[in-house]
Amino acid sequence: MNAPQTNPAASPADRAKPAARGIRQTMSDLHIWTGLLLGWLLFAMFLTGTVSYFKEELSQWMRPELAHRAETPEPAVVASRVAKALETLAPKTTQWSIGLTDDRHAVANAFWRVPPKDGAQRAFKDANFDPATGETVKARETLGGEFFYRFHFQFHYMPVRWGRWLAGVAAMFMLVAIVSGVITHKKIFTDFFTFRWGKGQRSWLDAHNALSVFGLPFHLMITYTGLVTLMTLYMPWPEQVGIDSPALKKELTAQMNAFIQPGKPSGIAAPLAPVEAMVREAEQRWGPHSVARVTAILPGDAAARVAVSRGEIGRVSTSPQYLLFDGVSGRLLEDRNGVGPAAATRGVMVGLHLGRFGDGATRWLYFLVSLAGTAMVGTGLVMWTVKRRQKLSDPQRPHLGFLLVERLNIATIAGLPLAMAGLLWANRLLPVEMAQRGAWEVHVFFIVWAVATAHALLRPARRAWVELFWAGAAALALLPVVSALTTDRPMWRNMAQGDTALVGVELMCWALGALLAWLALRTARHQPAARGALRASQKAGSSGVATEPGFTGGMALSQGGEGRP
Amino acid sequence: MGCLHVPDRYAPVNTSAPLPAPALRARLTALSALLPLLSRILAAVGGGYALAALASVAVLALPVSRPQAVIAGMLGSFVVYAGAIIWVFAVRSAARAWAGLAVAAAALLPCAWSVWQAAAPGGTP
Numbered sequence: 001m002n003a004p005q006t007n008p009a010a011s012p013a014d015r016a017k018p019a020a021r022g023i024r025q026t027m028s029d030l031h032i033w034t035g036l037l038l039g040w041l042l043f044a045m046f047l048t049g050t051v052s053y054f055k056e057e058l059s060q061w062m063r064p065e066l067a068h069r070a071e072t073p074e075p076a077v078v079a080s081r082v083a084k085a086l087e088t089l090a091p092k093t094t095q096w097s098i099g100l101t102d103d104r105h106a107v108a109n110a111f112w113r114v115p116p117k118d119g120a121q122r123a124f125k126d127a128n129f130d131p132a133t134g135e136t137v138k139a140r141e142t143l144g145g146e147f148f149y150r151f152h153f154q155f156h157y158m159p160v161r162w163g164r165w166l167a168g169v170a171a172m173f174m175l176v177a178i179v180s181g182v183i184t185h186k187k188i189f190t191d192f193f194t195f196r197w198g199k200g201q202r203s204w205l206d207a208h209n210a211l212s213v214f215g216l217p218f219h220l221m222i223t224y225t226g227l228v229t230l231m232t233l234y235m236p237w238p239e240q241v242g243i244d245s246p247a248l249k250k251e252l253t254a255q256m257n258a259f260i261q262p263g264k265p266s267g268i269a270a271p272l273a274p275v276e277a278m279v280r281e282a283e284q285r286w287g288p289h290s291v292a293r294v295t296a297i298l299p300g301d302a303a304a305r306v307a308v309s310r311g312e313i314g315r316v317s318t319s320p321q322y323l324l325f326d327g328v329s330g331r332l333l334e335d336r337n338g339v340g341p342a343a344a345t346r347g348v349m350v351g352l353h354l355g356r357f358g359d360g361a362t363r364w365l366y367f368l369v370s371l372a373g374t375a376m377v378g379t380g381l382v383m384w385t386v387k388r389r390q391k392l393s394d395p396q397r398p399h400l401g402f403l404l405v406e407r408l409n410i411a412t413i414a415g416l417p418l419a420m421a422g423l424l425w426a427n428r429l430l431p432v433e434m435a436q437r438g439a440w441e442v443h444v445f446f447i448v449w450a451v452a453t454a455h456a457l458l459r460p461a462r463r464a465w466v467e468l469f470w471a472g473a474a475a476l477a478l479l480p481v482v483s484a485l486t487t488d489r490p491m492w493r494n495m496a497q498g499d500t501a502l503v504g505v506e507l508m509c510w511a512l513g514a515l516l517a518w519l520a521l522r523t524a525r526h527q528p529a530a531r532g533a534l535r536a537s538q539k540a541g542s543s544g545v546a547t548e549p550g551f552t553g554g555m556a557l558s559q560g561g562e563g564r565p
Numbered sequence: 566m567g568c569l570h571v572p573d574r575y576a577p578v579n580t581s582a583p584l585p586a587p588a589l590r591a592r593l594t595a596l597s598a599l600l601p602l603l604s605r606i607l608a609a610v611g612g613g614y615a616l617a618a619l620a621s622v623a624v625l626a627l628p629v630s631r632p633q634a635v636i637a638g639m640l641g642s643f644v645v646y647a648g649a650i651i652w653v654f655a656v657r658s659a660a661r662a663w664a665g666l667a668v669a670a671a672a673l674l675p676c677a678w679s680v681w682q683a684a685a686p687g688g689t690p
Binding site for chain 1: 617622629630632634636637638639640642646650651655677680681684
């Protein structure tokens with residue numbers, strides 16, 4: 001994290017025989033540039049990924065029409081009810097799949113195949129079902145927490161494949177930034193216990209180090225496993241070269257997921273065997289509430305098959321594990337249990353990334369460390385400008401590169417939380433019967449983000465930081481109020497009903513709003529005393545400018561290098 | 566060495582006026598000073614990815630089941646990629662960076678080649 005030194009190698013004669021630069025110097029430069037170039041994308045990926053650990057809770061909050069249930073009904077009974085409902089709802093489908101209820105999913109969600117339209121490979125419909133009655137329930141059209149989740153690895157307004165490649169490139173940058181950051185910082189663990197408040201750049205560096213080291217194993221794990229989730233896209237070559245027959249291809253697919261292709265229908269009608277018994281048999285093997293999904297292939301046909309698959313609760317893996325039943329006799333045909341060692345490793349890595357295996361405490365830990373990761377990226381981005389501001393010849397008129405980084409930092413770090421709050425506001429305020437409502441919630445997110453970016457470009461930097469932080473804080477703080485006014489699920493009623501998911505989302509809005517308010521206050525109170533600013537104020541006779549949300553300055557910044565021998 | 570150290574390249578340059586010869590020469594010199602850096606970036610991004618892809622294919626030569634080898638190759642490829650990038654920027658010159666990648670590739674090539682030959686239609690079994 002040493003500044004690139006302006007070394008004497010500037011003259012051509014010296015360049016021919018350059019002085020060898022230390023490995024930590026070059027790694028520092030690598031760290032700075034890999035961290036900066038896609039830092040804004042990484043910040044957005046980290047923040048939206050962080051909130052995705054509460055995707056299901058967010059989805060519940062965004063569908064206030066779905067009533068809270070005090071107890072989770074038996075999954076086997078729910079499966080049977082929904083399967084019955086699907087008989088009338090989708091009588092001709094070749095495949096349906098029911099996601100069962102658990103303590104995070106209050107309603108059962110099922111999707112089924114429909115004949116594809118105009119050239120599409122396959123098409124599906126889906127619906128939510130009341131676990132108590134098996135009837136479909138209507139809720140406002142929304143992507144729910146799914147939007148942030150999708151955005152964090154494929155962005156939006158671009159083909160999914162491009163978005164995923166972009167996310168992959170960003171993740172690779174992150175991986176290199178982490179490794180080079182560790183090499184740079186050889187005293188990393190000692191310095192973890194060093195914190196110098198109110199020392200300008202020093203404090204930023206200490207904050208960045210503390211946030212990084214605290215979660216280092218997590219950040220490294222989450223970055224690598226993130227790449228692993230989409231590795232067949234990023235590194236298709238071994239498959240291209242080594243998988244040369246349909247049978248091998250099928251074998252490879254079976255090692256990684258439980259998606260079962262519909263076979264050939266026999267044409268002979270036969271009623272589907274009761275799925276309740278199948279789910280119970282699976283629960284006997286794996287334990288209660290272990291079944292996540294029941295999938296039927298060719299239901300109503302004599303060749304029907306039913307797969308009962310295991311979820312991620314209680315096992316750190318996403319490797320496919322399921323029981324395959326004959327759909328007419330209900331006889332167990334196959335117990336798919338266990339995959340090869342490499343596939344099992346992959347399953348564990350993806351399971352670690354998703355963090356769905358644990359209970360509430362695990363999820364909270366994931367959330368907090370991931371938030372620290374977001375702050376690590378954010379402090380790194382801000383540090384780039386803090387360090388360079390001292391060296392500006394005229395801080396009133398910084399060069400283009402500096403301006404760009406400074407303004408993108410504001411638009412991303414202060415603007416994105418505001419835009420995310422905007423999406424939740426849109427969820428409450430857009431008319432429920434509006435056409436394309438779910439898509440418009442997302443449009444509102446991007447409109448708010450664009451407005452925030454324009455604000456960041458047009459206002460003086462420090463004011464832009466403060467105003468956007470305050471706007472985000474206010475938007476989050478008022479969200480529970482808006483929700484109470486527009487739905488019949490105000491916070492006090494949710495509390496009385498013990499609906500921890502909805503109460504939790506709104507308390508979290510307040511907590512994150514308080515965090516943004518704190519950042520706004522720190523930035524507003526920040527007393528700039530940068531060398532450059534001082535020089536400028538002497539020159540221009542004006543007061544200095546500072547544009548960073550600071551851990552209070554007040555002291556002259558350490559001069560020159562880093563003081564790290 | 567200044568492999569990643571780029572001088573103040575944001576300095577405004579007036580492009581409309583015809584450049585006097587010394588100024589032109591100065592800019593060319595500045596540009597050529599960037600070449601080793603560009604070479605390293607290419608080695609890191611392109612060369613690193615190629616090496617990672619080669620390593621992931623070379624894993625198929627291991628005597629394990631094909632699907633496991635495929636998955637293992639993919640899983641490990643990002644370590645190779647990250648390691649290659651670190652290498653490219655850690656060594657003393659761009660030439661050494663490329664040479665290191667070439668040596669690693671040469672070591673992996675026989676394994677990858679044998680797999681490729683076996684897979685290619687008409688190739689020797």
